[in-house]
Amino acid sequence: MSFRKVVRQSKFRHVFGQPVKNDQCYEDIRVSRVTWDSTFCAVNPKFLAVIVEASGGGAFLVLPLGKTGRIDKAYPTVCGHTGPVLDIDWCPHNDEVIASGSEDCTVMVWQIPENGLTLPLTEPVVVLEGHIKRVGIVTWHPTARNVLLSAGCDNVVLIWNVGTAEELYRLDTQHPDLIYNVCWNRNGSLFCSACKDKSVRIIDPRRGTLVAEREKAHEGARPMRAIFLADGKVFTTGFSRMSERQLALWDPGNLEDPMALQELDSSNGALLPFYDPDTNVVYVCGKGDSSIRYFEITDEPPYIHFLNTFTSKEPQRGMGSMPKRGLEVSKCEIARFYKLHERKCEPIVMTVPRKSDLFQDDLYPDTAGPEAALEAEEWVSGRDADPILISLREAYVPSKQRDLKVNRRNVLSDSRPASTPARLGAPSPAGSTAVTTASGSLYRAEEARKLDEIMQELQKLRTLVTEQSDRINRLEAQLGRLQNGDA
Structure with a gap:
């Protein structure tokens, strides 16, 4: 009897990666040399953003996607930070809005x-x-407009309402050590984090509660990553005790043992996972590697199925991933990465070969569109919503974006508890609760005191102006008399 090896059927088994031609790369970009394990690159259907070297501060380039070729050294940058930029993230609901976190703590x-x-x-x-x-992580809420999460080297996670410049939630007791990464789940009701203490945590930000925790998810000392999958499972990358790179899949309902654990190799670069919820494919890029491995996640054992490896000659300094709505569906493109070299950015296109020119429904289920499902206030009140999906059948056409307006409430005319101003103040004192909002009585008392001080200062200035005005009148009268020879 002869046994034939059964090959698992998958439409993604033949996905192949291909770098674009040289004239479609972005050349002469001085990619940042900061030693921080972020992607250094963010991309959407309109723009490519890359963190670059900058003298005397922090900067990143923002290029229209079509501006390929050599980038002039004098090309303008976004350069308001006073320290190096560590992380950038495009707003999922507005392709012209981007957030940045920096060593300058802002x-x-x-x-x-x-x-x-x-x-x-x-x-x-x-x-x-x-x-x-320093702020090393910024990530937008997937479905609520203007909600932004930041995590710093102070081991604190802050959640902001960008539309009002308010600090919504402060989570300052969950992480005893450096936070390596944070990832929202599909509807933004929870986030997971990977921490230097080797724990993976699932946290409810609005309640400030720890939903689940797995200590020593990976036993190695090097950086880990944790991301949520569409079905709520958690996928992690990390290192074994023997410094071998690992992938693992976890059921949040039972974090005792991983559902699947695979060892990859013994390279030392941190593994950055990129996930496509529409195809359930995870692309894993190692910093300093010259390859992108991809895996399909399924409901049956062994759960994590290796598909293929894209390999190139040069190691990657960072990597950006295009949202699904920015891909060319007519070319059966299912992913596009923007690989950072030392001096350039090279797009890499992942396609599934198909003979037909027709729209491939099985490759392109409806995907998350740019419309927010909730306003920030609705999310704060406890509502959750999945992303609003769009069809890619007619190919996505970016619509006119509305400008981001920051509505700072006026403490003089607003009878509600005063919100924090655009430049938010220092963090809460030690021993504060895990979640603090700006509506407590202490906060109101402080605001009332500040308001009183301002009113007193204003009164003093008014008195001074009146006195000076009287003095000017007297001097003018004296001058007039001198000119007329009366004095």
Whole structure:
């Protein structure tokens, strides 16, 4: 009897990656040399953003996607930070809005002009100050408009309403050590995090509660990553005790043992996972590697199925991933990555070969569109919503974006508890609760005291102006008499 090896059927077994031609790359970009394990690159259907070297501060380039070829050294940058930029993230609900976190301890949110930059951009729409150490992670809420999460080297996670410049939630007791990454789940009701203490945590930000925790998810000392999949499972990358790189899949209902655990190799670069919820494919890129491995996640054992490896000659310094709505469906493109070299950015196209020119329904189920499902206030009140989906059958056409407006409530005319101003103040004192909002009586008392001080200062200035005005009148009268020879 002869046994034939059964090959698992999958439409993604033959996905192949291909770098674009040289003239479609972005050349002469001085990619940042900061030693921080972020992707250094963010991309959407309109713009490519890359963190770059900058003298005397932090900067990132924002290029219209079509601006390929050699980038002039004098090309304007976004350069309002006073320290190196560590992370950037495009708003999923507005292709012209991007957030950045920096070593200067601030988060800034920027409005990019519709056709790109013609001058350096130094003025953000809003500055969010609440961290006391560098901010290494910024990530937008997937479904609620204007909700932004930041995590700093102070081991604190802050959640902001960018539309009002308010600090919504402060989570300062969950992480005893450096936070490596944070990832929202599909509807933004929870997030998972990977921490230097080797724990993976699932956290409910609105309640400030720890939903689940797995200590020593990976036993190695090097950086881990944790991401949510569409069905609520958690996928992690990390290192074994013997420093071998690992992938694992976890059921949040039972984090005792992984559903699947695979060892890859013994390279030392952190593995950055990119996930496509429409195809359930995870692409894993190692920093300093020259390859992208991809795996399909299924409901049957062994759950994580290796598909293929895209390999190139040069190691990657960072990587960006295009949202599904920015891909060319007519070419059966299911993913596009933007690989950072030392001096350039190279798009890599992942396609599924098909003979037909017709729209491939099985490759392109409806995908998350740019419309927010909730307003920030609805999310804060406890509502959740899945992303609003769009069809890619007619190919996605970006619509006119509305400008980000920051509505700072006026403490003089608003009878509600005063919100924090655009430049938010220092963090809460030690021993504060895990979640603090800006509506407590202490906060109101402090605001009332500040308001009283302002009113007193105003009164003093008015008195001074009146006195000076009287003095001017007297001097003018004296001058008039001198000129007339009366004095």
